[in-house]
Amino acid sequence: MHLNPNSGMPIYRQLFQQLRQRIGSGQLAVGDQMPSVRELSAELKINLLTVAKVYQLLENEGLVETRRGLGTFVKAGNETKSAGEKRKLIADAVTQVVAEAQHLGLTEEEVSKLIHQRFEEMKKD
Amino acid sequence: MNPYIIETNNVTRSMGGTVVVRDLNLRVKRGSIYGFLGRNGAGKTTTIKMLVGLIWPDAGTIRVNGVEPSQFTVEDRWKIGYVSERQILNPFMKVEALLRFTSSFYPEWDAAVCERLLQRFGIDRSKRVRALSMGMARQLAFILAMGQKPDLLILDEPAANLDVVARREFLDEILGMLRERETTVLLSSHILSDIERVADEIGIMAQGQLRVSESLDQLKETVKKVRFYNFIKGSNGFALPEAFQFSKTSSEVAATFRVNDENSLQKLAATHGCQYEIIPLNLEDIFVEMVREPKEAA
Missing domain, CATH: 1.20.5 (Single alpha-helices involved in coiled-coils or other helix-helix interfaces)
Structure with missing residues (x-):
C-alpha cells in the first residue's frame, strides 16, 4: 500500500482506491478477513478515523461486510453493483x-x- | 455527551491594546486530531492560552471538557495535557527526578507509557534537563503530558526543534494515542506536512478569526486551483468574487476557490467560452492560498 499524505488527493481516497483495486483484482479474495481498523491505521501510520471512513465506504459499495464481533470480510458477489x-x-x-x-x-x-x-x-x- | 471537547463562543481577547482574537467560534470534536494553523501573530497561541486557563477572554465563553477554564479544578486540569511553545522544565533536575516529581501530582499516572517513550526517544533518565538538546527537552515535555493520561492534549509547536525522524516518531505516538485512548489532540504547527499526515480536522486562523474549520478531506476535495485558458473572446468579463486568489491576463485566468461540483465549473467555462484545468492542492498549498493577501494582476 502506498499512501502520500502530502498529495492533493485526500488519504482516504488513496486508500479507498487501492483497497478497491485489490478486491477487484482478487488480491483480497472473497471471504478474506480485512485487517482491523486499528491494525491498519497502526501499520500505515495514518489516522484511525481515516481507515474507519474507508471501511465504511467499502461497505457502502458492497465490497466488504462487517460481521459483528468477528471483523470485516471481503464480500461475495462484488460483480453485482448497486x-x-x-x-x-x-x-x-x-x-x-x-x-x-x-x-x-x-x-x-x-x-x-x-x-x-x-x-x-x-x-x- | 457533548460531541465537542472544546467549544468557544464569540471569544475576543486583546493583548497590549490590540485585538488578537476576535469573535472566535472554535469547535473541536472529541476523538479528533485537530490541526490548528495560522501565520505567526494570527492568534493561535493566545487562543491556546485561553483554552488552558492561563489567560481569560475579554468577552465570550469557553468550554473545555464542559468547564469554563477560569473555573478549572485540579481534577479538570489532570485531564488536559499541554505542551507549550516555550516549555520551561527545571534545568537542574535529572530526568528521573523530574518524572517522579511530576507524577506525584497525578493519582492516575501512566508510568509504563513514560518508560516506553523515554526508550523510544532515547532519553537518558540519569541526565539533567539542561544537558538535553532542545528537541529532547520538547520530547520530555511531551512525555510528561502523556503521563497524566489526558482526555485532551494541546500541543503548541511541539516539533519545532525535532529532526525528521524524531518528528515521525512523535506523530506516530499522537496517532497511537488516539487509537488506544481516544485522546483528542489539538496540534498547532508550522510544519504542514506533519499536520497533513495525522490531522482529520483543520482550523485556519487569520487576523484573530477562524477562516476555515472543517475536515481535511473536505478541504482537499473542494479547494482547487483552476486554470482557465483558450478564451474564444478574451478573458475580460471573467470575475470570481468568491475566490481566495485570482489572477488574470488577457489569455488566461488562474483562481483558487471552492469547487463544490465539477458541473458548475463546466458551466462557468462554457459561459466564458474557454477550457479549464484543475490543479489539486495539498494542505500547504491550500494554507498559503487562503492566508496570503489576495493579489490581483491586471
Missing part, C-alpha cells in the same frame, strides 16, 4: 461527453438525440 455505483461509474463518461458537446457548441437536445439513436441501434444488433 444502482448508485453503476451511476457513479458512468458519470465520468457523461461528464466528458457534456464537456465535449459544450465545447463544440452542440445543444442538450442534439446530444440527447444522439444518445437515443445509439440506444436504438444497440437494440437492433
Whole structure:
C-alpha cells in the first residue's frame, strides 16, 4: 500500500482506491478477513478515523461486510453493483461527453438525440 | 455527551491594546486530531492560552471538557495535557527526578507509557534537563503530558526543534494515542506536512478569526486551483468574487476557490467560452492560498 499524505488527493481516497483495486483484482479474495481498523491505521501510520471512513465506504459499495464481533470480510458477489455505483461509474463518461458537446457548441437536445439513436441501434444488433 | 471537547463562543481577547482574537467560534470534536494553523501573530497561541486557563477572554465563553477554564479544578486540569511553545522544565533536575516529581501530582499516572517513550526517544533518565538538546527537552515535555493520561492534549509547536525522524516518531505516538485512548489532540504547527499526515480536522486562523474549520478531506476535495485558458473572446468579463486568489491576463485566468461540483465549473467555462484545468492542492498549498493577501494582476 502506498499512501502520500502530502498529495492533493485526500488519504482516504488513496486508500479507498487501492483497497478497491485489490478486491477487484482478487488480491483480497472473497471471504478474506480485512485487517482491523486499528491494525491498519497502526501499520500505515495514518489516522484511525481515516481507515474507519474507508471501511465504511467499502461497505457502502458492497465490497466488504462487517460481521459483528468477528471483523470485516471481503464480500461475495462484488460483480453485482448497486444502482448508485453503476451511476457513479458512468458519470465520468457523461461528464466528458457534456464537456465535449459544450465545447463544440452542440445543444442538450442534439446530444440527447444522439444518445437515443445509439440506444436504438444497440437494440437492433 | 457533548460531541465537542472544546467549544468557544464569540471569544475576543486583546493583548497590549490590540485585538488578537476576535469573535472566535472554535469547535473541536472529541476523538479528533485537530490541526490548528495560522501565520505567526494570527492568534493561535493566545487562543491556546485561553483554552488552558492561563489567560481569560475579554468577552465570550469557553468550554473545555464542559468547564469554563477560569473555573478549572485540579481534577479538570489532570485531564488536559499541554505542551507549550516555550516549555520551561527545571534545568537542574535529572530526568528521573523530574518524572517522579511530576507524577506525584497525578493519582492516575501512566508510568509504563513514560518508560516506553523515554526508550523510544532515547532519553537518558540519569541526565539533567539542561544537558538535553532542545528537541529532547520538547520530547520530555511531551512525555510528561502523556503521563497524566489526558482526555485532551494541546500541543503548541511541539516539533519545532525535532529532526525528521524524531518528528515521525512523535506523530506516530499522537496517532497511537488516539487509537488506544481516544485522546483528542489539538496540534498547532508550522510544519504542514506533519499536520497533513495525522490531522482529520483543520482550523485556519487569520487576523484573530477562524477562516476555515472543517475536515481535511473536505478541504482537499473542494479547494482547487483552476486554470482557465483558450478564451474564444478574451478573458475580460471573467470575475470570481468568491475566490481566495485570482489572477488574470488577457489569455488566461488562474483562481483558487471552492469547487463544490465539477458541473458548475463546466458551466462557468462554457459561459466564458474557454477550457479549464484543475490543479489539486495539498494542505500547504491550500494554507498559503487562503492566508496570503489576495493579489490581483491586471
